[in-house]
Amino acid sequence: MPAKTSDARRRELGAELRRRRESAGINGVDLARKLGWSQSAVSRIEAGLGGVNEVNVIMYLAHCGVSTPEAGEVLKLAKETEDGYLVRVDSLRTLILHENMARRIAVSAPLVVPGLLQTEGYARAMISLPGYDEAAVKARLNLRMSRQRLLRSQRAPRFIYFIYEAALRCPFGGYQVMNEQMLHLAFLADQEHIAIRVVPFESGQIATITGALTLMDFADHGPLAYLETPTAGVFVEAPDGIARCRYNLGQLAKDALNERQSRGLLADLASRYDRPPKEHRAHCPDILAKE
Structure with a gap:
């Protein structure tokens, strides 16, 4: 997952992912291990600094125990919009x-x-x-x-x-x-x-x-x-x-x-x-x- 420049969409998505992880009572180290990612990858995504696609989001949420309907709402935040506008x-x-x-x-x-x-x-x-x-x-x-x-x-x-x-x-x-x-x-x-x-x-x-x-x-x-x-x-x-x-x-x-x-x-x-x-x-x- 190559790093990308932070933007409003990524920061909003990262904040929501972090909220879901914390609500599940899982720390970043344990989640990274379950996902097979580095701890820095989880930290960067949650800070809105990492490139992330819908598959990554689904995997992340699944390991946090998020239901399918709730995951669908979070996925809306992951969709790309016109560059520079959200x-x-x-x-x-x-x-x-x-x-x-x-x-x-x-x-x-x-x-x-x-x-x-x-x-x-x-x-x-x-x-x-x-x-x-x-x-x-x-x-x-x-x-x-x-x-x-x-x-x-x-x-x-x-x-x-x-x-x-x-x-x-x-x-x-x-x-x-x-x-x-x-x-x-x-x-x-x-x-x-x-x-x-x-x-x-x-x-x-x-x-x-x-x-x-x-x-x-x-x-x-x-x-x-x-x-x-x-x-x-x-x-x-x-x-x-x-x-x-x-x-x-x-x-x-x-x-x-x-x-x-x-x-x-x-x-x-x-x-x-x-x-x-x-x-x-x-x-x-x-x-x-x-x-």
Whole structure:
């Protein structure tokens, strides 16, 4: 099994294989012996550094006691996709994996507050959509909240967020939820490793074109971008795609308020949401009015 350069698909597959091995209570040395592989081969595959085909994956899983239906799900991760691009319908777990390995994360958020920065009330308002029962809502909410442990980790990446003003003026969950969310953002903006910069309405062209984007830089391998859509997530490693993402984020840095100005706007919005209008008009709430 010749070594290959690490990429997002191999790292995701390696992490899942390691999880299956550990769940079976088997250490890497014993598994390598059963497979007739070297211990380094197992380690490299689990780290996303080794070349691996579907036959190797089936052998690996069989020796970990994984059932045929479960093995079929893991095999989906082993399938090759277009070089430099990885599409995941259920993309959050893949995103979390790479966020926890990154040393720097830059985010563009044009429509909603980014997931890592959401309060529980705001997240619940977003997740509680038609078609989801309470059990499904709780499961999704727990995953979102547990994801935020990264912000408090001793090895947390350096974050920079570019949040379009529209995302801060759309009252998800009502005024109390938004008041708490603005106060939470203002608190996070004071953390040394987190920069929050608001892109004003009048400078929002690049923000709307860029869309929901996360660009992650790593110490041990090349950058990875994540583009979020309503139906799937796309992970990008292709150099031209990364260059375009980095260019757009650079433009946002020129358009956005600085950190001090952004904290001031967040505090102002928190105050406004603390005083809801007397007559709520769903199509155009007073909070949206610009002074």
